Amino acid sequence: MKKHSARVAPLSACNSPVLTLTKVEGEERPREHVAHSGPDVQSSAGAAGPESSSSRRKLHCCIRITAVQVRKALWGVAMVMCVCSSWAGSTQLAKLTFKHFDAPFTLTWFATTWNCLFFPLYYVGHLCKSPERQTARHRLRECCRFFGDDGLTPKVFFTKVAPFGLLWILTNYLYLQALRKINTTDVSALFCCNKAFVFLLSWIVLRDRFMGVRIVAAILAIAGIVMMTYADGFHSHSVIGITLVVTSASMSALYKVLFKMVLGSAKFGEAALFLTIVGGANFVFISIVPIVLYFTRVEYIESAGDIPWGYFCGVAALLLAFNILVNFGIAITYPTSISLGIVLSVPVNAMVDFFTCEINFNTVRLFAVSIICLGFLMLLLPEDWDQCIIRLSTKLRKRDEPAEGSAEAGASTGLNWRGRARTSMATFSH
Template identity: 85%
Template sequence: MKKHSARVAPLSACSTPVLTLTKLEGEDRSRENVVGTADAQSAGAAGTESGSSKRRLHCCIRVTTVQIKKALWGVAMVICVCSSWAGSTQLAKLTFKQFDAPFTLTWFAASWNCLFFPLYYIGHICKSPERPTPRQRFRECCRFFGDDGLTPKVFLTKVAPFGLLWILTNYLYLQALRKINTTDVSALFCCNKAFVFLLSWIVLRDRFMGVRIVAAILAIAGIVMMTYADGFHSHSVIGIALVVASASMSALYKVLFKMVLGSAKFGEAALFLSIVGCANFVFISFVPVILYFTHVEHISSLADIPWAHLCAVSALLFAFNILVNFGIAITYPTLISLGIVLSVPVNAMVDLYTGEIQFNTVRLIAVFIICLGFLMLLLPEDWDQCIIQLSTKLRKRDEPAEGSMEAGAATGLNWRGRSRTSMSTFAH
């Protein structure tokens, strides 16, 4: 499996020991002692072999237990990612029926990013034996921006552009929800992974993979078919263009982050996201005010603002960002990405239940090929070599069986020949 692009090092609490190993090791030792009292010479002769086999068993059990634990965490992570992403999308759609102000909702939700670093620091001091002060930890994480730390120049060149892309991604996504249904929006947003591959291949000179080119073609074909499903009406075309632009901004954010900043550890990523949230709260607060007084965004009165819906949408988006950015500490990145694509059928079931969508053959095919392209992009770079190795192992496993069958057949023929000869001799 391909390693994740970020230099994410799990917290010290994530490397928990497997408690079942001690029990299994003790049981093996007791059995060895019983065998030793029965036959001392055989136990002494097989001492080295039993020790090596016990170490191999110890490693196998540990690896298997860790993998099972990681897979179980992955299942929980898939459910949480899918629920948070689909829930935030559905709640945002519902919120616009009472609060038609997408930029204000975007600004309010992005301001919650200020909580990333405080929550990380609380978890760090609870799990780490060291107890650095917030200022010390802040200075350590600021080394991510360079030797001089977070300077005004670094902020303007390495933080502000990503904050702008963050706002554009979420604002265009929410604007698309006002035009088209949640199923189409969530399905079309899955194209951002294809855009990431294309930009990485062009800008970062990443490895060329034919299967990912096919996935990108499927994503583009799905966009065209999704537009055709509604008959190229202006309302749906604008909504599809908005969500495709949102997916493009998301892909540009990821590729530029890798090109400009490289990769980040957990503390560095938490600090970066907190700075983006604080910058959004401080420097963009005037925009919702201007939109309110110019009546671009219709808000009847401050008392009628559905704060419960705003906080619910922001909390779900915040939880989604936590799971996506820091969930690889406990599970595989592929499973986290799988939770995003599973939000498409969840939104489809909700839209079908509420009557927000009418499925036809073209829309179903478009959603299917977009999701298929997304899943194809999750394949590791050496997926073809893995298939070749697996087929080779299966062939080697079948060869002894075939050889034994041939040997058995030859033995049977010889036995029959010998029996016939002996019978003929006895007859004479």
């Protein structure tokens, strides 16, 4: 049971997923093959019998694999659209909220409090999908084992949970502060650099495998940051905004790497419980900060009725949906689909900014955004991408060589080409 469980590292509100899912289908197919191979071979009367049975089994297996892949691909397309719309929508709505109530920390606190809904929503899904339905208390007790044999003790909370809660709040607060300074296109594009920062920190701290292509991607990300700053002429307003969003991306990367180093990975229920605890701790311990900001008139509004509750709830709901998709979308599709949804939010924000005339698309800015997105996509390449290309080229070469060899042999010897064609096709079918 533990072998087939999906494990996920819950990420900050703006991060891409790092998920590991055991491929159960790959373990079930060999058992099915062994179970059916005996009767098929015994029922065969000659050499053609086992070969035809084997071909039918291979065809059935390929059809089933294709159906699974098509289903995951369709879910992937839907996931890309949902992730992109939720992330771009929350960014645009937060930008619009600041025109009515300029309170980035209050918005951060309000949206983070909605994380308390993670575990209740997970438990509803558990009741609907799991064949072994457990009570909420029993399920909660099992998920608490993620923190150790003693569960969630005060020591564990202040040493292993509270620091990640602070990093979560810093990530979102700095991101929202950057939206007050610069446009949404630059903010969303610059935040994509967090994946490059994750690679660099993982390489240094976690001793992950060195990959030249990811170093190139990190260099592209840094170059994009410099070019983005140059696009606005190094004005103080834009430099502050760029610094804020780059710092937010760094906090997000630090959150991810430290979680991997300190807590490892978590099952879906454990991740939901962790995020719920972060939301609850935010409500209990951080609620004093918006009150202080109100009385000091840093984030002040005349009355509670003047607060744009619709915008506040919209931003919080979109961020909650985004985090659910990012952290638990691996159950139905590939992690790459989720990452593509994040990077596609950049052109979506660019289109909105273009039609609202809030951005000047000069050549430097377009080039900077392009190379940052290119670096993000390069970081999505698997670790054995070079080996995959070598194997693919080898297969293509081997497939072309027999055809060329047979054609040259037929031309030089003058043998019957029809007989050659039949022999070649028979060999290929086997």
